[in-house]
Amino acid sequence: MRIEAKEIRRDFLRKGRGTNILTAVQECNITFESGTLSMIVGRSGSGKSTLLHMLSGVLAPTAGKVLYEGEDLFAMPDERRSAFRNRHIGFVPQGAGGIASLTVRENILLPVSLFGQQKEGASKDATPEKSGSKGLHLGEAGSKGLGFEKTSSADALQRAEEWMQLFGITTLADARPSELSGGELRRMAIARALIQNPEAIFADEPTGDLDDENTRLVFEMLRQAAKDGAAVVVVTHENEGERYADRLYRMNAGVLTEE
């Protein structure tokens, strides 16, 4: 999976301040390849999350294009782009990111269970074969292979159980997000992002609420996902994860530079 951002920029209109426009992300060009873990570091408010949201197809850029294998993500109608996101992109949000009425297990299974039918349509847009996905194998993290190409309910359930075991949240499978700590919620969100074995993974401060051991576990898993063929992009304001990165970028006041 080759992800290219071409001259993308994002402006926000500041409400109540006349026509004052804030450019959160200055025009930039960047490419992410399968098999690499790219890390974008920078202070809070520097535009990292905005860039990540544009790259993942959630937030439309004010200008420029985001291309997946040469196809403009934002030229797709919302339905198709959403289906594409469901099948090919895993996103770990910065916030707690849980659906309150669902259990931890259901939250992890959300991309599979809620959009199972949509996934079929999505396969026409970008099949796993086309994108060259090989499935995840978490050797270093101590897990057996969790890769799967075609998600059935039983497969997905089995996979969710394994992710929960790996992250140490099996006992919380039937708990609601409100009963979880920040770290547990973050692990749930990571498991949800990885459940469909996506070819592109975007993680926004994935280790923000985690202890050292879990931080290491998360970075090792993301590293392994990249090793298995995914294009992984991690945004963080910490320096700890830098050693896992293949490419390092710095974001400062909306300006992206490669280090």
Added chain:
Amino acid sequence: MNLPYKNIIHRPVRSAILICLAAALSCSVFAGSLLVGALRNGFASLQARLGADIMVVPYEAATKSSLENILLQGNTGYFYMDGSRYDEVAELDGIGKITAQYYLASASASCCSIPVQIIGFDPATDFVITPWIKKSNGNMPGYLDVVVGNDLNAFVGDELTFYGTTVRVAAKLDKTGTNYDTAVFANRDTVETLIRSSQDKKLNEYGNRDAGNAVSCVLVDVAKDREVEEVLNDINVHVKRVKAVRTKNMISGIARSLAGVSEVAKAWMIATWVLVIGILAAAFALITNERREEFAVLRMVGASRKKLFGLVLAEGALLGLAGSLVGVAAGALCVLPFSGFIEQKLGLPFLLPNGIGILGAGVAAVLLTGLSAAITSAVAAYRVTKTDRIVV
């Protein structure tokens, strides 16, 4: 995975409040519709029961409002005029149909089973009571037979005593929602006998009148090519000591009261609707705002705007549906068992719609409430989903 359903179950208090709001709207619409419908039905029924263009009564009866007392206010009473008045009216031009009625009030004394208004009619000429009896699939009353109104505690085959004379119940009429429901109907011969009995027992203030030559009221349907007002004036000018009254005018007071009550009921329904819509809109706006992070998660895992919109809409519609069903049930419990009480308190003709009408009002209330809840939630959902800034 049924996310809307799970969201509803997960927040029982919030869901219960929204369901109660929807129920209030649905109950108001359903009960209000039944009320307005029953009043309209009752009025139509009263018009049908009066069934003539003109009523001719003794002059004293009209001036003392005795006629309205009997026919519209539910009081018992009687008055008579000479039978020759009937012939005088019949001889005038422009008379289409003509028949006479004979009134007698049974006494609340031991001589009578029940104190009721007795209305006699002539089966040979009647065009008011007979169609009603036929519609009720009842037998035409013979001599010393009576037909009873729907609200009376008497049934076919029962025997009733009026002024010492025993009569048999030959038929029971369909409900009309008017004071006719508490009246007893008999043919001319039976009423003549009963009037004589009342005179014999000295319980009739017209004790010296010849019962065989007395009528209480002459009902006239004007010929098709004549104006009612014209014939009415003719009667008042040419027939002495009578008052011809247009039935339409007689019930204009009731029509005004009915219109007033209907307007109040409608205003109540609209006010409730506006209030509930406002509260629901505010509630859904708050809820969707509260759940922006959840919506962002759904977007990230692949929910399209349409899908997200559909989820919020479904939740609103489910809450609306549940509330509307509760509201219709509550409305039915408030109105149906107490229709008699409501009728008594309103003092207006009150005839509930039939089963299909009630079902229709229920379905309309459910649809209106469900749609209102769905639309208010949809507006809130649209506000959230139209922006591309649903991000965590």
